[in-house]
Amino acid sequence: MSLQAYAIRSRAETAGSLPESMFDTAPQINFTPGDFDDLDAQQLALSGYTPVGSGHASLTAYFRRSGGERFNVNQAPDPNVRGLTTNYTAGGTNETTPMDSYFVANARLGYTRAGWSVSGVVTNLFDSKRATFGTFNENRQTGSSSGFLRL
16 A cells, blocks of 8 residues: 655745836846745545455545645736636546466576586466456447556
8 A cells, every 4th residue: 555645835926017128128127026926736645456366456546736826916007916726636546457367487497516606597488478467448438448468
């Protein structure tokens, strides 16, 4: 099982609106003080897997929130602008993959003498083609399924 959490916060007081004539000579001047960007985000994710019969089941769930406040001071007669945003995202996956039992044979032959050894190793001696990982998805509009297997 794994738990991941993070939170961020950022605030920037940026240069305000400048007439082009002032920007050309001194772009770092904050002509209309008070502008800012205030941003934050949080995320929590939980994931894990467990053996189920001859396969395994896995679950991932997450929740994410982000928000921001932006304020821009303008020169008269233009009004000041304030923007507030908040976004929420939640989701998850659940996978249960039964896998057939299979047999894999490995071989090792070695020779040791006077503190030295030489060996040869052969993995998957009989070239067994079995899935070691799989994921599938059902298209709810068409009813067809798609996925992949890693051999």
